Amino acid sequence: MANDKISPGMQQYLDIKKDYPDAFLLFRMGDFYELFYEDATKAAQILEIALTSRNKNAENPIPMAGVPYHSAQQYIDVLVDMGYKVAIAEQMEDPKTAVGVVKREVVQVITPGTAVDSTRPDSANNFLVAVDSDGQTFGLAYMDVSTGEFFATNLSDFTAVRSEIMNLKAREVVVGYDLAAADEEVLVKQMNILLSFEKEHYTDVHLIDSNLTSLEISAAEKLLCYVHKTQKRELSHLQKVQHYEIKDYLQMSYATKSSLDLLENARTGKKHGSLFWLLDETKTAMGMRLLRTWIDRPLVSLEAILERQSIIQVFLDHFFERSDLSDSLKGVYDIERLASRVSFGKANPKDLIQLGHTLSQVPYIKAILENFNAEELDSLVNDLDTLPELENLIRSAINPDAPAAITEGNIIKSGFDEILDKYRKVMREGTSWIAEIEAKEREASGISTLKIDYNKKDGYYFHVTNSNLSLVPDHFFRKATLKNSERFGTAELAKIEGEMLEAREKSSDLEYDIFMRIRAQVECYIDRLQSLAKGLATVDVLQSLAVVAENNHYVRPSFNDKREIAIENGRHAVVEKVMGVQEYIPNTIIFDSKTSMQLITGPNMSGKSTYMRQLALTVIMAQLGSFVAAEAADLPVFDAIFTRIGAADDLISGQSTFMVEMMEANQAIKRATVNSLILFDELGRGTATYDGMALAQSIIEYIHNHIGAKTMFATHYHELTDLSNELTGLVNVHVATLEKAGEVTFLHKIANGPADKSYGIHVAKIAGLPVELLMRADHILENLEASAVQLPLQEGDFKSASLEISEPMTEQLSLFADANQEIIDALKAIDIMNLTPMEAMSALFELKKML
Numbered sequence: 001m002a003n004d005k006i007s008p009g010m011q012q013y014l015d016i017k018k019d020y021p022d023a024f025l026l027f028r029m030g031d032f033y034e035l036f037y038e039d040a041t042k043a044a045q046i047l048e049i050a051l052t053s054r055n056k057n058a059e060n061p062i063p064m065a066g067v068p069y070h071s072a073q074q075y076i077d078v079l080v081d082m083g084y085k086v087a088i089a090e091q092m093e094d095p096k097t098a099v100g101v102v103k104r105e106v107v108q109v110i111t112p113g114t115a116v117d118s119t120r121p122d123s124a125n126n127f128l129v130a131v132d133s134d135g136q137t138f139g140l141a142y143m144d145v146s147t148g149e150f151f152a153t154n155l156s157d158f159t160a161v162r163s164e165i166m167n168l169k170a171r172e173v174v175v176g177y178d179l180a181a182a183d184e185e186v187l188v189k190q191m192n193i194l195l196s197f198e199k200e201h202y203t204d205v206h207l208i209d210s211n212l213t214s215l216e217i218s219a220a221e222k223l224l225c226y227v228h229k230t231q232k233r234e235l236s237h238l239q240k241v242q243h244y245e246i247k248d249y250l251q252m253s254y255a256t257k258s259s260l261d262l263l264e265n266a267r268t269g270k271k272h273g274s275l276f277w278l279l280d281e282t283k284t285a286m287g288m289r290l291l292r293t294w295i296d297r298p299l300v301s302l303e304a305i306l307e308r309q310s311i312i313q314v315f316l317d318h319f320f321e322r323s324d325l326s327d328s329l330k331g332v333y334d335i336e337r338l339a340s341r342v343s344f345g346k347a348n349p350k351d352l353i354q355l356g357h358t359l360s361q362v363p364y365i366k367a368i369l370e371n372f373n374a375e376e377l378d379s380l381v382n383d384l385d386t387l388p389e390l391e392n393l394i395r396s397a398i399n400p401d402a403p404a405a406i407t408e409g410n411i412i413k414s415g416f417d418e419i420l421d422k423y424r425k426v427m428r429e430g431t432s433w434i435a436e437i438e439a440k441e442r443e444a445s446g447i448s449t450l451k452i453d454y455n456k457k458d459g460y461y462f463h464v465t466n467s468n469l470s471l472v473p474d475h476f477f478r479k480a481t482l483k484n485s486e487r488f489g490t491a492e493l494a495k496i497e498g499e500m501l502e503a504r505e506k507s508s509d510l511e512y513d514i515f516m517r518i519r520a521q522v523e524c525y526i527d528r529l530q531s532l533a534k535g536l537a538t539v540d541v542l543q544s545l546a547v548v549a550e551n552n553h554y555v556r557p558s559f560n561d562k563r564e565i566a567i568e569n570g571r572h573a574v575v576e577k578v579m580g581v582q583e584y585i586p587n588t589i590i591f592d593s594k595t596s597m598q599l600i601t602g603p604n605m606s607g608k609s610t611y612m613r614q615l616a617l618t619v620i621m622a623q624l625g626s627f628v629a630a631e632a633a634d635l636p637v638f639d640a641i642f643t644r645i646g647a648a649d650d651l652i653s654g655q656s657t658f659m660v661e662m663m664e665a666n667q668a669i670k671r672a673t674v675n676s677l678i679l680f681d682e683l684g685r686g687t688a689t690y691d692g693m694a695l696a697q698s699i700i701e702y703i704h705n706h707i708g709a710k711t712m713f714a715t716h717y718h719e720l721t722d723l724s725n726e727l728t729g730l731v732n733v734h735v736a737t738l739e740k741a742g743e744v745t746f747l748h749k750i751a752n753g754p755a756d757k758s759y760g761i762h763v764a765k766i767a768g769l770p771v772e773l774l775m776r777a778d779h780i781l782e783n784l785e786a787s788a789v790q791l792p793l794q795e796g797d798f799k800s801a802s803l804e805i806s807e808p809m810t811e812q813l814s815l816f817a818d819a820n821q822e823i824i825d826a827l828k829a830i831d832i833m834n835l836t837p838m839e840a841m842s843a844l845f846e847l848k849k850m851l
Contacts, residue, residue, distance in 0.1 A: 023085035113172030130223035132176035139215025166254035237343035251640035283329035287540025298623035308625025315546035349402035356394030383535030423503035554627035601755035602735030642668035721754035
């Protein structure tokens with residue numbers, strides 16, 4: 001479109017839009033934010049708002065849509081939640097005094113990773129991630145713009161980068177290097193991440209430590225650069241970047257955390273039914289966020305674990321003090337995010353009232369902690385900075401009934417500012433002063449109907465009808481003449497009027513100025529407020545864990561350095577909470593120092609997966625410092641947990657259940673150490689029977705012989721139970737069943753030794769399959785079992801296969817290279833794709849006879 005056909009206002013819009021091509025541009029025009037062109041068309045559809053047009057009578061009308069400025073945030077939230085960026089262009093001068101087009105500038109770009117002002121507040125963190133690379137290794141930095149938290153680490157490969165992004169639940173990633181197309185596809189298409197590219201650096205010596213690695217510094221500086229470009233202001237609440245190592249915490253992939261339902265129920269996506277739901281008795285938003293972090297990153301430092309345990313024990317030993325502590329925390333607001341609102345220049349009077357209320361609670365919380373009279377709590381007490389001078393400032397300055405708006409007055413308490421008090425006195429007493437003047441002049445003039453009125457044009461005036469004009473005193477001066485009356489003023493009335501108008505106009509401006517000064521003073525305390533927030537959050541999480549431990553009768557676990565597991569009558573804490581204590585059947589788990597692996601057999605629905613998850617949850621709870629669901633527990637400190645529990649195709653990336661199984665198995669085999677915990681459920685079931693059995697045995701042997709990690713391996717391949725004769729660290733256990741008169745009851749109790757049956761048909765019966773079908777299945781099973789010849793599987797039988805778990809197996813028949821050539825030829829001759837089910841069964845029967 002030629003420039004000469006565009007109005008100056010639209011040209012201004014296009015000039016600004018040019019700098020923000022990837023964002024919806026909200027262009028402030030009076031009481032509305034307007035969108036134009038493609039932005040308008042797209043936003044109207046997404047936000048379900050009216051699409052109109054500018055220059056309707058022109059040859060090419062411009063599409064236009066708008067939202068009211070006072071309710072714009074709810075529309076911004078929708079766009080950002082859907083993964084879009086929104087640029088806010090404000091009017092930078094008063095339209096009444098502007099010459100020509102009102103000057104406008106983008107004052108903030110809101111993105112999925114930088115959103116802080118949602119109308120749907122969420123206590124969870126919103127992390128923005130930045131990644132940089134030298135082509136070999138990666139630097140990763142992440143920040144929560146709403147709290148100021150800032151961290152950085154080094155990662156060895158893109159798989160680790162992807163896992164960390166998933167663990168952080170990041171919705172936006174700032175990329176500081178030339179990202180490979182395949183990696184970009186993984187982030188954008190598979191993980192639904194918004195990518196923002198940033199090659200520039202923002203150096204800040206106060207935030208970035210020179211002791212970090214060069215890649216960490218580069219990622220952190222590009223993250224800061226992106227935040228400053230989008231937020232367009234200095235952010236005083238951003239904290240100094242902290243280095244961390246993945247190995248400093250109990251390592252778990254996103255898939256592991258999901259399969260164990262740590263932060264949300266994997267099936268529903270809700271908090272209910274997760275470990276977070278179970279452990280959350282926090283009273284503050286800050287505590288809730290910290291609890292999520294503790295669950296997400298359990299400790300590997302025994303000293304730090306024991307320190308948390310000892311504080312929980314003190315809380316358990318002092319019920320009444322702990323109850324007082326829990327109650328006092330209910331009055332604590334999210335000062336971490338209040339501090340960020342101050343930094344953003346968005347804090348309003350109600351924010352400061354909440355901050356002041358929180359600060360008034362801190363001395364009580366500190367006194368309660370001191371009343372425990374326990375040295376274990378000294379660190380907690382010392383971390384609570386009461387900030388009395390800030391609390392006093394807010395209490396003496398801010399009216400407890402102040403509105404949220406900062407321009408409407410009634411913010412500042414009387415007695416705080418002398419000039420403001422004078423204005424208020426004038427406004428309060430001016431009405432009575434005018435009434436006194438009116439009465440005095442009525443009596444002195446003898447005009448019985450004399451009264452004082454007010455309008456915007458003439459101000460305050462004496463209203464005198466024409467019949468009384470002869471009685472008007474000399475000191476009156478004419479202000480206006482009407483048909484039947486005239487308006488007069490006096491010097492005394494003008495003086496009072498001047499004082500009242502000045503008070504009315506200037507008091508609101510003065511209150512605004514005073515509030516801005518107070519907010520600037522609060523900003524000086526941000527570092528101390530953030531430290532206080534961390535201290536309060538820690539107190540909150542520890543009292544929460546104590547409450548949960550007491551309510552659910554959890555015990556304090558002990559730790560050993562002998563690599564022994566001894567859990568007496570342990571329970572799956574979450575399942576128990578959902579089912580109820582009376583219904584849950586506990587199980588004892590024992591691994592002595594010589595036992596590295598339990599091979600678990602038993603039917604589906606009998607509780608194998610729950611038994612395995614029980615161990616994982618017990619370990620996670622113990623290592624985040626919590627007490628655990630058992631009568632007693634003695635554990636080693638694990639460095640990582642690897643799981644393959646439950647089958648699911650990864651449809652987005654086009655990977656089958658079996659491929660996902662193999663990839664997760666590969667991650668465990670490559671990364672596990674002797675101090676890791678591995679949980680594999682039904683590995684190898686996604687392929688042909690002998691194929692799967694061969695893989696399962698090879699994996700068992702490899703973990704047993706080369707890794708030595710504590711492992712639970714649940715399987716339907718009963719033939720594998722013979723491995724206990726060859727592998728000294730492997731023991732067989734099974735889920736006990738009670739069989740009576742053809743009816744089977746699953747006892748959900750783990751017993752020593754292998755299972756003797758799969759009971760698959762019994763599970764089908766429970767599922768409600770037709771009786772005729774079940775009887776036929778029984779008959780087929782009897783025939784198959786009668787004709788089957790047991791293949792003895794010895795350790796090493798499959799070693800000639802040169803099995804590579806991480807690569808597709810191209811020559812599966814090589815597994816049976818020693819078998820009879822006649823059978824191999826017969827197998828090769830079978831046209832599998834063109835067999836009917838009955839022909840396939842017959843062919844299998846013939847092959848078994850040949851064996």
